[in-house]
Structure formats: C-alpha cells, structure tokens
Amino acid sequence: MLNFLSDDIRRNPFDIYEQIRSLSPLLHDPATDLWMLFDYDSVYRVLTDHETFSSKHGPDWIVFTDPPRHTKLRALVSKAFTPRSIDNLEPRIRRLCADLLDQVGEREEIDLAADLSVQLPTMVIAEMLGIPLEDRPRCTRWNDVILNMSYTIGRHDEEATRAHSEFLATTAEMDTYLGALLDQRRLAPKDDLLTRLAQAEVDGDRLTHSEILGFFQGLLLAGSETTTNLINNAMVLLLDNPDQLALLRQRTDLLPSAIEEALRYRSPLQWMYRKTRRDTVVHGQVVPAGKLILAMIGSANHDPKQFREPRRFDITRDPNPHIAFGHGIHFCIGAPLARIETKIALGDLLRRFDHLEYAESEPWQPRRALHIHGPNRLPIRVKSASSSTVAV
Numbered sequence: 001m002l003n004f005l006s007d008d009i010r011r012n013p014f015d016i017y018e019q020i021r022s023l024s025p026l027l028h029d030p031a032t033d034l035w036m037l038f039d040y041d042s043v044y045r046v047l048t049d050h051e052t053f054s055s056k057h058g059p060d061w062i063v064f065t066d067p068p069r070h071t072k073l074r075a076l077v078s079k080a081f082t083p084r085s086i087d088n089l090e091p092r093i094r095r096l097c098a099d100l101l102d103q104v105g106e107r108e109e110i111d112l113a114a115d116l117s118v119q120l121p122t123m124v125i126a127e128m129l130g131i132p133l134e135d136r137p138r139c140t141r142w143n144d145v146i147l148n149m150s151y152t153i154g155r156h157d158e159e160a161t162r163a164h165s166e167f168l169a170t171t172a173e174m175d176t177y178l179g180a181l182l183d184q185r186r187l188a189p190k191d192d193l194l195t196r197l198a199q200a201e202v203d204g205d206r207l208t209h210s211e212i213l214g215f216f217q218g219l220l221l222a223g224s225e226t227t228t229n230l231i232n233n234a235m236v237l238l239l240d241n242p243d244q245l246a247l248l249r250q251r252t253d254l255l256p257s258a259i260e261e262a263l264r265y266r267s268p269l270q271w272m273y274r275k276t277r278r279d280t281v282v283h284g285q286v287v288p289a290g291k292l293i294l295a296m297i298g299s300a301n302h303d304p305k306q307f308r309e310p311r312r313f314d315i316t317r318d319p320n321p322h323i324a325f326g327h328g329i330h331f332c333i334g335a336p337l338a339r340i341e342t343k344i345a346l347g348d349l350l351r352r353f354d355h356l357e358y359a360e361s362e363p364w365q366p367r368r369a370l371h372i373h374g375p376n377r378l379p380i381r382v383k384s385a386s387s388s389t390v391a392v
Contacts, residue, residue, distance in 0.1 A: 010366040010373070013270065014311065017299035026283040035287050036271075036294040040303035040323075042282060046274050046295040048328040053274035053293060055330060060210055061218035063330060070329065072202045077215070078333060080128060080193055086336040089124070090344070096123050097344050101352060104382075109359045112378040116349075117231035118224075121341055125223030125334075129216065130181070130192030138177075143221050145170040147369035171217075178216050179209065193219065219334075227338040229268035229367065229374030230259070231345050236375065237262050239358055241313045248315055249350060258315035259342050263301075264322035265313050270298035270373045272326060297323055298373060355383035 009016055017038060020027055025039035037043050046053045050066060058064040062073045079085060100116050110116075118140060126136045149167040185195045197212045207215075238245040238258075248258055274293040279286055287293070301322045302310040325332035332338070349356070359379035367376050 043300035121227035233266035234262035263324035
C-alpha cells in the first residue's frame with residue numbers, strides 16, 4: 001500500500017493523488033484489501049448512495065450508523081447545529097477568540113495551533129456539550145489520544161501497542177467522567193447537549209450509556225478537529241500564496257469564499273470509509289460485497305474534471321462544489337459551526353496583525369492521524385496592525 005503515513009506525502013498528497021487519479025481512479029490494495037476511489041464522481045457517489053455503500057463499521061458513533069437509526073440519532077442533536085443556532089453562538093465565539101488572541105499580547109511569534117486553532121473549537125464544542133470550563137484541557141488530551149490511535153491502525157509495532165493501551169485507558173476515563181456528568185444532568189437539567197442526550201428517546205427507548213458515550217466522543221472530536229485543521233490549513237494556504245493573502249486584505253468580503261477554497265484545497269478530512277452492501281461495479285470493476293472503500297475526498301476535491309486549475313489556490317473560485325464536509329445523509333452536521341469559527345478566527349487575525357509569515361524554515365509537522373490533514377504546530381511571526389483596522 002502507498003505510504004500515506006510519510007510526512008512528505010501527508011503535507012502534500014496532491015501529486016500522488018493526481019498520478020493515481022489519472023492512471024487508475026479505482027485502486028485495490030491486495031495487502032489490506034482496501035478499495036480506494038480518487039475521482040470526484042465516484043467519491044460523490046459513494047458518499048451519497050447509502051443503499052449501496054454502508055457507513056456501519058467502527059465505533060458506536062452516529063457517523064458509523066445507517067438509516068433508519070442514523071436518521072433518528074441525527075435528529076437528536078441537529079437543532080443545536082442549524083445555521084440559526086450557530087448564528088446565536090456567534091457573539092460568544094467572538095469573545096472566546098478575542099480572549100485567546102489577547103493572551104498573545106505583544107509577542108512577535110505565535111503557534112497558531114496551540115494559541116488559537118486548537119483551543120477555540122474545543123472551547124466552543126465543550127460549552128455546547130456542557131463540559132465545565134476547568135475540565136476543557138482534558139478534551140484536548142482525549143482528542144489527541146483518539147487521533148493517535150487512528151495513526152497506528154494496521155500496525156503491530158510497539159508504538160501501536162502503546163497507542164491502543166492509551167486509547168482504552170482514555171475511553172475508560174471518558175466513560176467514568178461522562179457517567180458523573182449525566183447523573184448531574186438527570187438531577188438538574190441544563191440547556192446543553194448532554195441534557196438533551198440524557199433525556200432523549202429513540203423508538204420509545206432511552207439511549208444507552210454506550211450510545212451517549214459514542215455521541216460524546218464523536219461530537220467532541222469532530223467538533224474540534226475539523227475546525228482546528230481548517231483554520232490552520234487556511235493560514236498555510238494564505239502564507240504559501242501571498243498574492244491571495246494580499247487580495248483578502250483588500251477585499252475582506254472574500255473571506256467566506258477563501259474558507260470554501262481552503263476546504264477544497266486542503267480538506268481537513270482526506271478520506272472516509274464505507275463498506276459495500278452488495279457486489280458493485282465501479283469503473284468497470286466489480287467490488288465484492290463487504291469490502292472497505294476509501295472515498296478519497298482530498299483527491300476528489302482536486303479532480304480537474306470538476307475544478308478548473310485545481311492546483312491553484314483561488315479565493316475567488318466560483319462555483320466551488322467541494323465535498324470537504326461529505327455529502328448526502330452524513331453531510332457534516334457541524335459545517336455551519338466550522339465555517340463561522342474559521343471566519344471569526346481568520347478575521348480577527350487579519351484585523352490584529354498587518355504582517356504574517358512563517359517563523360520557521362522547516363516544513364510543518366503533520367497532525368498524527370491517518371485521515372486528518374493539517375499541521376500539528378504552526379509557528380508564525382506576526383506584527384501588530386497599525387491604528388487602521390481591517391473590518392471583517
């Protein structure tokens with residue numbers, strides 16, 4: 001199998017994607033028995049056709065369920081992620097972002113990941129869930145352990161053994177922690193997602209503790225990790241393309257479009273798993289039933305049959321039908337939240353700093369997760385803006 005774990009490829013997978021997509025958009029790896037799809041049309045089909053491609057595999061999370069149960073589970077939390085609900089959160093998100101950047105003070109160098117992009121989405125989703133302020137550093141640690149587990153899938157070395165042990169210990173810790181919080185919510189309900197899950201019923205039955213734990217882990221991870229990498233990846237692209245950064249400073253109305261282009265170009269989630277329900281013909285080949293499919297979103301979003309000059313980062317790109325948030329019934333429920341958090345974060349950075357550049361000459365270190373794309377650290381040299389401000 002291709003070494004997608006290589007730091008060089010994980011920083012820049014696009015050359016490999018282009019080669020495979022042009023030669024064989026359906027690639028079968030006999031060693032792992034994985035079937036990988038690299039072109040836009042096929043990836044779109046896999047994400048949309050849940051009758052043929054099942055999501056049912058992996059942990060007990062909503063993202064790994066199929067209808068009709070998926071439909072019922074998703075409805076339990078969907079109201080918290082509607083555009084209107086997210087709009088109501090905007091003042092709080094702005095305050096949290098401002099507080100984090102205020103802590104940077106007059107420093108001339110920041111680590112965008114540690115100082116802002118990891119903390120902000122974790123704080124927001126933790127508040128939505130109802131996790132006390134003092135417990136939020138735990139959330140970051142839990143997410144790192146879960147991601148590290150994914151980084152070692154398929155490996156049997158000492159690092160993989162250690163990652164598995166840490167994952168089991170973290171899951172047990174989360175399980176105990178969640179049980180205490182749920183007991184509190186049943187005695188004293190609050191306006192948060194944990195209370196909603198504690199009170200929820202599906203088909204007349206309350207959710208099991210295991211199901212609520214799955215919601216808790218999935219929402220915590222997805223609600224933070226996607227946005228963390230979107231903010232980081234957007235900054236990487238702007239620094240790598242100074243003409244586009246200059247254009248964005250001149251035309252701040254392009255910020256939403258710039259975010260969509262960052263989602264397309266460096267999709268935070270590079271692939272999704274599906275499993276064939278039946279023998280299925282793809283690109284003239286029969287993929288047998290029960291086989292794992294990797295829908296390569298990161299490659300699909302660079303398909304020249306769908307995107308003109310896909311290797312060019314263009315913040316004015318229109319239309320931009322990327323599938324960075326998936327498609328169909330599993331379209332990312334937190335997409336409106338990720339977009340508004342990123343808009344606020346990038347807007348505040350542009351307003352505060354009139355100069356941004358890499359602080360290190362070494363290539364950035366990728367996040368330690370198989371399917372996640374983005375920097376683990378992002379040291380940036382900054383200069384505070386003058387008295388004139390950028391309105392975003």
